[in-house]
Amino acid sequence: MARGDDEFVEFAQASSARLLHAAYLLTGNRHQAEDAAQSALVKTYAAWGRVRRKDAYAYARTVLTNLVTDQWRRPFREHATETMPERPLPRDLADDVTRRQWLVGALDALSAKERAVIVLRHFFDLTETDVARELNLSLGTVKSLNARGLAKLRVSVDPPVTAPRKSSDRTSTSGGTRR
Amino acid sequence: MTDLNDFRTILRQPDPDQRPLDIAQIMIKGARVRRRHRLAVGATSGLAVVALLIGGSQVVRLTSPTPTATAPSVQFGAPGLPEVPDDGRLGEVVPTGLTLPSGGEWVLAMKRIDSPDLADTSIGITLGVRQADGTIVDGTTSNETEGSDRSAGFHAVTGAMNVDGEDIPPFGYYVGTAAKITATVKGKTVRAGQAAWSEDPSVVLFWFPPKSHLSNLAAFDRENRLLPTGNTKIGVG
Numbered sequence: 001m002a003r004g005d006d007e008f009v010e011f012a013q014a015s016s017a018r019l020l021h022a023a024y025l026l027t028g029n030r031h032q033a034e035d036a037a038q039s040a041l042v043k044t045y046a047a048w049g050r051v052r053r054k055d056a057y058a059y060a061r062t063v064l065t066n067l068v069t070d071q072w073r074r075p076f077r078e079h080a081t082e083t084m085p086e087r088p089l090p091r092d093l094a095d096d097v098t099r100r101q102w103l104v105g106a107l108d109a110l111s112a113k114e115r116a117v118i119v120l121r122h123f124f125d126l127t128e129t130d131v132a133r134e135l136n137l138s139l140g141t142v143k144s145l146n147a148r149g150l151a152k153l154r155v156s157v158d159p160p161v162t163a164p165r166k167s168s169d170r171t172s173t174s175g176g177t178r179r
Numbered sequence: 180m181t182d183l184n185d186f187r188t189i190l191r192q193p194d195p196d197q198r199p200l201d202i203a204q205i206m207i208k209g210a211r212v213r214r215r216h217r218l219a220v221g222a223t224s225g226l227a228v229v230a231l232l233i234g235g236s237q238v239v240r241l242t243s244p245t246p247t248a249t250a251p252s253v254q255f256g257a258p259g260l261p262e263v264p265d266d267g268r269l270g271e272v273v274p275t276g277l278t279l280p281s282g283g284e285w286v287l288a289m290k291r292i293d294s295p296d297l298a299d300t301s302i303g304i305t306l307g308v309r310q311a312d313g314t315i316v317d318g319t320t321s322n323e324t325e326g327s328d329r330s331a332g333f334h335a336v337t338g339a340m341n342v343d344g345e346d347i348p349p350f351g352y353y354v355g356t357a358a359k360i361t362a363t364v365k366g367k368t369v370r371a372g373q374a375a376w377s378e379d380p381s382v383v384l385f386w387f388p389p390k391s392h393l394s395n396l397a398a399f400d401r402e403n404r405l406l407p408t409g410n411t412k413i414g415v416g
Binding site for chain 2: 005016021024034038041042044062096119136155
């Protein structure tokens with residue numbers, strides 16, 4: 001096995017679970033998630049010679065995002081509702097199974113773009129600017145989608161009193177899409 | 180309401196039902212993709228050809244014709260850089276008229292493919308950037324991996340993608356008397372830019388503007404009759 005292959009195996013072992021989990025959050029479907037995560041790693045391996053010295057994880061994440069957002073342009077897609085069905089987060093936060101079930105149901109109620117913004121922003125912890133670049137949307141649109149998505153999820157962005165909010169975490173409803 | 184920190188914790192909670200991916204299988208498939216998107220192939224020179232990347236450090240300069248038979252219109256090497264042997268381009272470089280926000284123009288060229296794994300493929304198409312000083316930086320090369328590279332219809336179609344911050348225009352080639360090539364983009368029929376290959380006019384290089392996500396590729400002759408489609412599968416990445 002070539003040295004680059006060893007490096008890729010190490011990279012894939014370290015990142016595949018996280019990419020697969022992200023794919024599941026983005027798609028809500030295990031089979032689609034496995035296909036998307038595998039395809040992202042296939043393309044990353046194909047480009048390994050030029051991405052191994054850069055940020056290979058960012059490359060794989062971008063490919064994964066592109067694969068998922070490519071579904072937006074297909075004729076059959078789900079249509080999210082504007083209002084979130086009443087399904088509050090269970091009080092028993094120790095119940096991991098219940099929390100996962102709540103999460104999947106809650107994400108399913110988002111539009112595809114809201115969902116992608118939420119996952120990139122809060123799972124991958126990208127800045128809103130990076131999310132905008134990744135999804136090829138304007139910054140204002142990302143802020144709007146993030147705010148709307150969190151509102152539908154019934155997630156409060158109000159910080160604890162002891163943790164003042166950073167200016168970059170503020171949300172806005174302005175802006176339009178560049179697509 | 181759920182606190183944002185709690186929500187982030189739930190998002191990142193490991194999924195015990197998640198099955199591990201088969202990394203060996205990923206590498207086998209990745210090797211196939213790598214062959215399809217060959218960046219460069221050494222052939223007659225017997226030397227390894229440097230893979231040329233957009234934004235990379237290796238460039239080739241288009242100047243006077245080179246005396247080699249396989250790459251008649253290009254000469255290699257740029258001031259201050261190591262001599263690059265043969266980039267495998269065949270025929271003239273085609274300007275697309277599409278400019279990059281960062282400067283330069285997207286260009287297309289056919290490229291020699293010489294791989295023992297690809298008995299029916301001898302040509303591919305490569306997308307590059309002609310910079311302001313005339314140098315050309317090669318980017319992605321796409322070629323057929325199954326079937327003949329000269330059968331009637333579309334070949335090596337590469338879709339819109341973003342690489343290192345640059346939006347790559349969709350491109351490919353068509354074999355046949357295509358007077359017009361179209362695709363559906365955002366529900367509208369869009370006509371491709373196109374140019375006949377200098378080495379064989381029955382090969383038509385085509386391209387669409389960046390961010391054009393294509394479907395329903397179609398080619399028409401001078402009488403506007405639909406031509407065979409061939410391989411319209413769109414590769415990305």
